[in-house]
Amino acid sequence: MLIFDWLEPVLNFDWLRAVPLAGAKAVFLILFVIIGLLVLMVPKWYIYEGVERPRWWHNLKLWALGVLLMIFVTYYVF
Amino acid sequence: MLSGIDYFVVVAYLVGIMLLGLYFRKFIHSSKDFFLAGRTLPFWAIGMSIVVSDIGAMDFVGVAGQAYRYGIAVGNFDWLGSVPAMLLAAFVFLPYFWKAGLYTIPEYLGRRYNDYVRTVASLTWIIFFAFDLGILFWATAVLLKTLLGWPVWFSIIATAGVVGLYTFFGGLAAVVMTDVVQMIIMFVGGTTVLFLGFYHVGGWSGLVEKITAMGPAYQDHFKLIMPVDTRTPFPWTGILFGLTFVMANAYMIGNQAIIQRCFAAKSVWHAKASMITGAFFKMFIPVLVLFPGLIAIVLHPGLEDGDQALPMLIRSVLPPGLTGLLFAAFLAGLMSSVDSILNSTATLWTKDIYQKFIRKDASDHHYLVVGRCTTVALLIFGVITAPASNLFPGIYVAVQTFLSFFQGPVFSVLLLGIFWPRATQWGGLAGVVGGIGAAAFMHVFKGRLFTIEDPFLYVSWWSFVTGVVLTVVVSLATKPYSGSRLVGLVYGLRSKDDKDIEEATQC
Numbered sequence: 155m156l157i158f159d160w161l162e163p164v165l166n167f168d169w170l171r172a173v174p175l176a177g178a179k180a181v182f183l184i185l186f187v188i189i190g191l192l193v194l195m196v197p198k199w200y201i202y203e204g205v206e207r208p209r210w211w212h213n214l215k216l217w218a219l220g221v222l223l224m225i226f227v228t229y230y231v232f
Numbered sequence: 233m234l235s236g237i238d239y240f241v242v243v244a245y246l247v248g249i250m251l252l253g254l255y256f257r258k259f260i261h262s263s264k265d266f267f268l269a270g271r272t273l274p275f276w277a278i279g280m281s282i283v284v285s286d287i288g289a290m291d292f293v294g295v296a297g298q299a300y301r302y303g304i305a306v307g308n309f310d311w312l313g314s315v316p317a318m319l320l321a322a323f324v325f326l327p328y329f330w331k332a333g334l335y336t337i338p339e340y341l342g343r344r345y346n347d348y349v350r351t352v353a354s355l356t357w358i359i360f361f362a363f364d365l366g367i368l369f370w371a372t373a374v375l376l377k378t379l380l381g382w383p384v385w386f387s388i389i390a391t392a393g394v395v396g397l398y399t400f401f402g403g404l405a406a407v408v409m410t411d412v413v414q415m416i417i418m419f420v421g422g423t424t425v426l427f428l429g430f431y432h433v434g435g436w437s438g439l440v441e442k443i444t445a446m447g448p449a450y451q452d453h454f455k456l457i458m459p460v461d462t463r464t465p466f467p468w469t470g471i472l473f474g475l476t477f478v479m480a481n482a483y484m485i486g487n488q489a490i491i492q493r494c495f496a497a498k499s500v501w502h503a504k505a506s507m508i509t510g511a512f513f514k515m516f517i518p519v520l521v522l523f524p525g526l527i528a529i530v531l532h533p534g535l536e537d538g539d540q541a542l543p544m545l546i547r548s549v550l551p552p553g554l555t556g557l558l559f560a561a562f563l564a565g566l567m568s569s570v571d572s573i574l575n576s577t578a579t580l581w582t583k584d585i586y587q588k589f590i591r592k593d594a595s596d597h598h599y600l601v602v603g604r605c606t607t608v609a610l611l612i613f614g615v616i617t618a619p620a621s622n623l624f625p626g627i628y629v630a631v632q633t634f635l636s637f638f639q640g641p642v643f644s645v646l647l648l649g650i651f652w653p654r655a656t657q658w659g660g661l662a663g664v665v666g667g668i669g670a671a672a673f674m675h676v677f678k679g680r681l682f683t684i685e686d687p688f689l690y691v692s693w694w695s696f697v698t699g700v701v702l703t704v705v706v707s708l709a710t711k712p713y714s715g716s717r718l719v720g721l722v723y724g725l726r727s728k729d730d731k732d733i734e735e736a737t738q739c
Contacts, residue, residue, distance in 0.1 A: 158680045165674070165694055166683050167469035171460045178468040179457045182312070185476070189316055196323055203327070204501035212501065217508045218319050224515050225315050232304060232456040 179229065186226045193218045238556025245417065245560040246394050249567065252413060253398020253406040263599040266403035267335055267579045268496040273408055275502040278493045279509025281411035283517065284418060285489060285572040286314075288368065288565045292422075292521055293375060296545075297538035299525030303453030305466045307518035311456075312471060314514040317480035322507035324723060325485050325650060326494055330503040332720055334495055335583045337488050337646075344649040344721045345660030347588070352664055354584035356638050357488055361577040365570065365614030370621040372566040379543055380559065388618055395567050396611045399574045400604055407571040408493050414564035415513070421554075421561030422520030425542075428549040429527035442530045453526065465686045474689025478696040482639035486646055489576040570614075578606040637675065640692045641667025644699030652707075653715065653722045659707030667699030 163169065173181075193215055201215055202208045210216075260266050298306040334340055338357070342350030373387035398406045433439045443450050452458065460467045484490060484507075497503035528541035531548055535541060546558060582603045591598070645663045648655040674681055674691045682690055719725045 158677070161681055162683070165681050165690060167460055167467075167473070167690075170469050173460075175455075175457055175459055175468075178459075178472075181468075181472065182457065185316070185472075189319060193319065193323065200323075200327070202501070204499035204503075214322070214501075214504055214508060217505065217512070218322070221315055221319070221508060221511045221515065224512075225311055228311060228515075229456060232454060 182229050183226060186222050186229070190219055190222045193222070235552040235555070237553045238559065241553060241556030242560050242563070245563065246390065249410050249413060249564075250394045250398055253394075253402050253410045256398070256402035256406040256409060259405055260401070260403050260600070262596050263582070263603060264596075265405070266600050266603050267575070267582070268492075269403065269405035269408065271496055272498050273405070273493065273496045273502070273506075274498060275505035275509055277408050277412050278497055278502070278506035279513060280415045281408040281493050281568075281572075282490055282506070282510035283513040284411045284415040284564065284568040285493075286514075287418065287517060287521070288372070288569045292562060292565060293539050293542050295518075295521040296525035296528065296542040297540075299522040300528055300535065300538040300541040302464045302466065303450070303455065303526070304518070304522060305452070305456055305458050305464060307522050308456060308466060308471050308475065310514055310517045312476045313480040314484065315511045316476055317484040318507045318511040318514070320481060321485045321491070321494075322504040322511075325646070326491075326503045326507060327500050328650060328721065328723070329491070330495060330497060330500045335492075336580050337486055337491060338580065338584050340721070341642075341645065341649070341660070342584075344718070345645065345655075346657040349645065349657070349660045349664055350584060351588075352661075353642055354580050356634075358577055358580050358585070360635050360638075361489070361573045361580075362610060362613055363617065365573055365610060366617030367621045368566060368569055368573075369614055370618040372562070373618070376559075376562070379546075388615055391563060391566055391570065392611055392615050395570045395574065396608070399571045399611075400607050403603075404493065404496055404575050407575050408496070410571065411568045414568045417557070417564045418561040419516070419520065421558040422524075424554050425524050425545065425550065425558060426520060426527075428554075429524055429531070429545060432549055433527055433530045439526060439530060443526065446529070446533065450529070453529070465684065465689070467684065470684070470687075470689030470693075473693040474691075478640050478643055478692045479689065481647075482643035482692075482696075486639065486642050488580055489572040492576050492579060493572075574607050574610055577610055578603045581606045636688050636692060637668050637671035637695065640671065640694075640696030641665075641699035644696050645703055648700065648703050648707075649721070650723050652704075653718055653725065654707055654712050655703055656707040656710045656712050658710045659703040659705075662706040663699040663703030666702040667695045670698035671695035 196215060202212055205212045259270065262270075264270055295306055329337075329340060332340065332343070336354065338350040338354035341353050369388045369392065370384075372391070373382075373384040376382045376387045377384050398410060430436065430439065433442060440454060443453055452462075457468045457471075458464055458466050460469050494503045494506050497506055524545050525538070525541045528535070528545045532541065532544040535544065546555060550558060582599055586602055587594075587599060641664045644667055645655070645660045648663070649660060671691055671694075674687075674694060678687055678691070681687075684690070715725060
C-alpha cells in the first residue's frame with residue numbers, strides 16, 4: 155500500500171543512512187558537550203537549594219560534569 | 233554446583249537481608265513513613281537503590297549473553313540509556329516533583345492535566361508491575377534451577393518470603409536500605425568474576441587481541457556505535473532517538489519504581505544528588521555485567537546459546553565461596569527489583585486509585601493498612617501467576633510490548649507538561665491515548681513498516697513524536713489553565729519560596 159511505502163524509509167531513518175559511523179560517533183560526543191554546557195548554565199541558587207551551609211562539594215555541577223567526562227571518554231575510546 | 237561454604241554464604245545473605253529490612257519496621261508510624269520513608273533518605277542510599285533496582289538477576293545472564301553475541305554495543309543501554317536521562321531528571325524534573333510533595337508520577341499528571349490522565353497512567357503501571365512480578369519470580373527461579381538445581385518453588389517461596397516480610401513491615405526505608413547492601417554484594421560478586429576472568433585471558437589487551445583474532449564475525453565486538461543497517465538490534469539511530477531521547481527518560485523520570493525513592497529524599501538537594509550518584513554508579517554496571525560475556529568468548533568459544541556464557545564462566549573461574557557470593561548477587565538482583573515493584577505498586581494503588589475513587593477521607597492509619605494489605609495481595613498474585621509465564625510464554629512478550637506502547641506517549645506529556653505552560657488537560661489526554669494507539673498500530677504492522685528485526689526503539693521514538701504532535705495540536709485548540717494554577721508544576725513558573733531562595737543566594 156502507498157502509505158506503507160511512504161512510511162517505511164521515514165520510520166527506519168533511511169534518510170540518515172549516508173551518515174558515516176565517525177559522524178554518528180561525533181553526534182553522541184556533541185550531545186555530551188551540549189549537556190555539559192547546559193549543566194554549566196544552571197543558576198547557583200538552584201544548585202545549592204536545600205543546603206543549609208553550602209560547601210564546594212555540594213556543587214552538583216561538579217558531580218554532573220564528572221559523570222559526563224566519564225561517559226565522554228568511554229564513547230570517545232569505543 | 234555449590235559447595236558447603238557457598239550454601240552458607242547464600243543462606244547468611246538471605247537471613248541478613250531479612251533482619252536488616254525488619255529493623256526498619258520501628259520507624260513506620262504513618263502512610264508517609266511507609267510510602268516515602270518519612271522523607272528522610274540520604275542521597276547516597278537512594279542513588280545506590282536506583283541502580284540496583286534497575287538490575288535484575290536475569291540481567292547478569294542476559295546482558296552477558298548479548299555481549300557474547302553482539303559485543304559492547306549492548307552497554308549503550310546502561311550508559312546512554314541512563315546518564316543523560318538521570319541528569320535531566322536531577323536538574324529539571326525532580327526539584328518540581330519533590331517540592332510538590334508527590335507520592336506518585338501519575339499524581340503529577342493529575343495535577344498538571346486531569347484525573348483521566350492520572351488514572352490511565354496509574355492503572356497501566358499497576359497492571360504492568362503486577363504481571364511483571366510473576367515473570368520475575370519464574371524467570372529467576374528457572375535460572376537458579378538450571379544453575380544450582382534448586383526446585384523452582386523453593387526459589388520462589390524463599391525469595392518471596394524474605395522480600396515480602398521486610399517490605400510489609402519496613403516500607404520504602406527497608407527497600408532502599410536493603411538495596412544498599414544488595415548493591416555492595418552485586419558489585420563485589422561482579423568484580424570478582426571480572427578480575428578472575430581477566431586473569432585467565434591475559435588482561436584487557438589479551439582479551440582484545442584474542443577476540444579480534446577470531447575473525448570477521450567479531451570485528452564489531454568493541455564498537456559502541458553501530459551503523460543504521462546493522463544486523464544487531466542496536467543501530468545508532470535507534471540508540472539516539474529511541475533509547476537516549478525517549479526510553480531512557482521515560483524509564484528514569486516516568487517509572488514509579490525508580491523515581492519514588494527520590495521523592496523520599498530528605499531535601500531537594502538530596503533528591504537531585506541521588507540521581508547524579510545513581511548515574512555515577514550506572515557507569516560501572518556494563519563493566520560488571522557485560523565484560524564477563526566478552527571473557528567467555530575467549531574461554532568458551534562457539535556456544536550456540538549466548539545465555540550460557542556466564543554460567544560457563546562461573547564454572548571455569550570461580551573457586552568455592554566466591555560462587556556462593558555471586559549467587560547471592562543474583563538473588564540481590566531479584567529481590568531488589570521485587571521489593572521496588574511491591575512498594576511502588578502499593579503506593580500507586582493506595583494513592584491514585586483507593587484514596588481517589590474508593591475511600592477519600594479515611595484516617596492516615598487506614599491508608600497505611602491498605603498499603604500493607606496491597607503489598608501482601610501483590611506478593612500472593614506474583615507467586616500464583618509465576619507459573620503462567622511458563623504455561624503461556626506469550627505473557628512475557630505481551631507485558632513488555634504493553635510497556636513499550638506506553639513509555640513514549642507518557643514521556644511526551646511529562647515533557648510538555650513541565651516545559652510548556654500552554655499544554656492543556658485535553659491535549660495531555662490526547663497525547664497519551666493517541667500515542668499508545670500509534671504504538672499499537674506500528675506494532676501490528678511492524679513487519680511492513682520496519683526493516684530491523686525487533687524495532688522497539690523505533691516504536692518508542694515514533695509513538696513519542698505522535699504524543700508530542702497530538703498534545704500540541706489539541707492543546708492549541710482547547711482552553712489552557714491559568715498561570716497561577718500551574719505554579720510549581722511548570723519549569724520557570726516558580727513559587728514565592730523559590731524566588732526568596734534565589735534572592736537570598738544572590739545576596
